[in-house]
Amino acid sequence: MPTLTIDNQQVTVPEGASVLTAAEQLGIVIPHFCYHKALGAVGACRLCAVTVLEGSQKGLKMSCLIPAEEGMVVLTGDERSANFRARVIEWLMINHPHDCPVCDEGGECQLQEMTIAGGHDIRRYRGKKRTYNNQDLGPFVVQEMNRCIQCYRCARTYQDYCGGRDFGVQGSRNRVFFGRFEDGMLESDFSGNLVDVCPTGVFTDKTFRFKSRYWDLQEASSICPHCSLGCATVPGARLRELQRVRSGINPQVNGHFICDRGRFGSGYVNHPERPRQARSDREGTLDIDAAVRLLKSRSQQLIAEHGPDAVLLLGSARASLEANWLLQQWAWQLGCSAPLFGAHSARHAAAQVAAKDLSARLASLEQLRSSDLVVVFGADPLAEAPMLALALRQVIRQGGQVMIYDPRPIELPWEFDHTSLSCQDLLNLVGGEKTAEGDMLQDLLQRSERPVLVGGGDLLGPNGLQKLGRLAAELTSEERPCLVHPLLSAPNSFGAALLSPTEPADLLSRLESGLVKMLVCLETDPLLEAPQSSKFARCHRSKPPAVTSTTKGDCRPSRRSSSPACRSPKPAPAIIPPVTFARKALAASRDPPGGYCSNCLVRKVISLRYGSASLRHCRAWRGC
Amino acid sequence: MSTPQLLFKNRRPGETVFLKGYRATGGYQGLEQAFRDLTPEEIRQRVNDSNLRGRGGAGFPTGVKWGFFPHDKPGPKYLVCNCDEMEPGTYKDGELLAADPHQLVEGMIISAYALQTDVGYIFIRYAYEQQAENLRRAIAEATEAGYLGKNILGSGFDFELHVHGSAGRYILGEETALLNGLEGKRPNPRLKPPFPAVKGLFGRPTTVNNVETLANIQHIITGGADWFRDLALTIDGSGTKLYGLSGHLNRTECHELPVGTPLRQIVEEYGGGVWQGRKFKACLPGGASTPYLTAAHLDVALDFDSLEAVGSRFGTAGVTVFDDRTCMVAATLNLIRFFERESCGWCTPCRDGLTMVAWLLQMLEAGQATPEHHGMLRDQLANISGTSFCALAEGAMGPLAGLLEHFEQEIADHIKKGCCPFQ
């Protein structure tokens, strides 16, 4: 832990930390381009120069490359280094078009910031500027190569970090080009990260093109709703429209990047057919407060008439923990039976194993990334949880090994070991049955230092996940913990499972019992999510008096009309649409006027007085 | 010729010597002696004692470099010969391999034995087709004769040697860019540390040496370290050197002369004097990346230390002479354009800084520059020197530094006259 002095301030940093990161700890930002937390230092841009007065290397040095040393003395604002940094900016600006007014990056452009920070103002170079032809890279990313400052971050992200093969560096000298071999859609499932990682306006979000200035955008942190990993995202909205999603930073989960599904998969939020108004089959469209009153009175009435089983509350793995918890409170208040938290009982049961039995040995994606051997049982990473695939990629990059056992043809854009085997063999393998394959695997696992076992909840099921937990327990020793990473089906499967009683009742059998007169679905549509949706639909049809009131979160109109399951005999008799995951970002445009997130909706139903703390939380997250 | 000829002893115009001819003049005796009488340790010691300095340009003592090499580390280790030779004014390695390819092959086998490397690569300039052909034949002959392959001369030591053609850019001569190129990657230089001796080709310990450096090894073995040191005319120097003459001379050939031969002797005696009866104005003493020498330096001995003392470098000993009608601004512009074009594009001072320098020089040459541009040129020199990622941009600053040091007046004349005074 060396202690060094930077600009007359002392700081102690971990062994091996660079001077640049040490300065960061003191709040001193040394200008830089090519260094990026997730990509590391490569010493290309030379902007991060500082003057080292004391240390094993003295003079003008690149702060991203030199490690902090005990007793080192560094100046960041001295004339020599400031002068040099101004030259670097001047060099980088030789070819840069002055097109900030029409550049989408404007306002959130590192080049703008560093140009100001570098003190460069008037261009002295009067020669010809270098120009490029741009490529059409498909519907998501626009390229404007003239703005490039050659920091190589894009290629390092796309090729090195994400394993993409159709994009890279071409050419040499001051004509290096960052793009594809020829025009065409970027193939990587992580291509959108080019937008975040490029410090200039070369790569911008095509879906956001010319829509807003950064400073006009209402941004807020959120969590991606598209798979179970829960990557941090930052949706940005303006003019009653979700305009873009960019990656948030959560070191324990996604790090700095997200997948394209998370970034570009939110078109439904703006979809004109997404329900924005409460409605009921009798009253037509209603204002939300009226709908809430209706829901309260009908549910109370039904319980009074038919007893506690007449109303069934169905929570969901898509809803937040708070909303599901509030649903439980409501059930107690109503005196009806306890809510169910998943329409799909097998998935729900798998989630319960993960939440309850495996909780002591769960691996975060961060831990997974630093593992030396990851064995994946029954999961297709790219399809089920893209950022898991990217975490596996980091394991391989650091010299670790990834083995995948899965009956399906698995594709990843890099080399890995895939063994195709039947579901039964898969379960046997997890169960530790003696086979040649099993012995080989055991041997590898025994030799690894930080093994992580990934289990697909869908293919392994609750029993398989139990077995996985036992396998991990057997492999765990004092000095070598073996962690598991169960892959669940929805963003909050884990939370929903935590709330469930140990023996959850099956939704279908409850409905078939005939006792349920009203089903309240919170952010879920069993017609889409239950495993035997046709049976469910039949049951739904045969019980016309049942009143179904749906408050469904990310209601997807397109899926509703195209999916066969959605051609339901009767739509839910009443719908109260909560806001989407981008609620906070949409707050400026109030969507719809007076809208609430599902968690505040349930609060309204049970007339719970907001504790100020929880209200603040909700404001921060959803913006109600 | 009075100088003992080591590397060029078999060179005759238009001829290439192969195994038979090479053996006839003592070829492979060094190798046999090394395998018979010496341990790898003793060979390394002898090379260290000989004070042989790298002939690829940087002049790093070969013995010291070999001293860093983890020769006892288990697993694959590599010896790479750098024959990229793309620097303007440097053509000595090509001359040697055109005449006598076994010189390199023998040197590499002994070096491999000394360093205990099991595979060797000769990374050769794309245009050296004939030389590559010669090497392939020499390798086949040496393998046939039992000097290469498994269990060389019954020593139990294995070594295989391959020739790999370069893609043809100057940056591939930089040793870490070369290793990337050899691995089939983009030839950007690598971050150091780790140095190639620790993590080189395919992540394994690797030594990169120049053709001429390696070809000297067998002569050090047969002649001994003291004899080798005594070959030089300077006290600190050692050995002979291949001087490639070019530019405004009557004869532009490559000669093997002692290290420390004075510039005047090279120009007058071996170059036959400046052409067309003109006067000597300046020269690049060691390839395009070394600062100019002027007529005031004609008596300087061409060796590493003596040239450093006068602010230049020995480099590759490719001596390019300029006569008194040469515009040094134009000559420097020409060189800078080469470096600008050959920049790999990785770091800013080189990729964009050289563009700026080229533009400033071109403004000067076109008579459009002002004193402010003159100042900017100095400013560029100060900021590009020592700040780039690899030595290419550093080398590009050689001629610029020479121009600003010795030919300030010429720059001022360009500005004052508003045109090039030589036109």
Ligand SMILES: Cc1cc2nc3c(=O)[nH]c(=O)nc-3n(C[C@H](O)[C@H](O)[C@H](O)COP(=O)(O)O)c2cc1C
């Ligand atoms: C831009 C650049 C080009 C170079 N080209 C060559 C070359 O063509 N041949 C060579 O031997 N060394 C070249 N070098 C030097 C090598 O990096 C390296 O120092 C040398 O091969 C080491 O061999 P030596 O110790 O035997 O001299 C070049 C260096 C730079 C920076």
Ligand code: SF4
């Ligand atoms: S395109 Fe962007 S990220 Fe890529 S090198 Fe250029 S400026 Fe850097």
Ligand code: SF4
């Ligand atoms: S990996 Fe999953 S949570 Fe993360 S961004 Fe992609 S879809 Fe969203």
Ligand code: SF4
């Ligand atoms: S100085 Fe920089 S740009 Fe130039 S060749 Fe070296 S690494 Fe490439």
Ligand code: FES
């Ligand atoms: S940030 Fe250090 S060289 Fe680019």
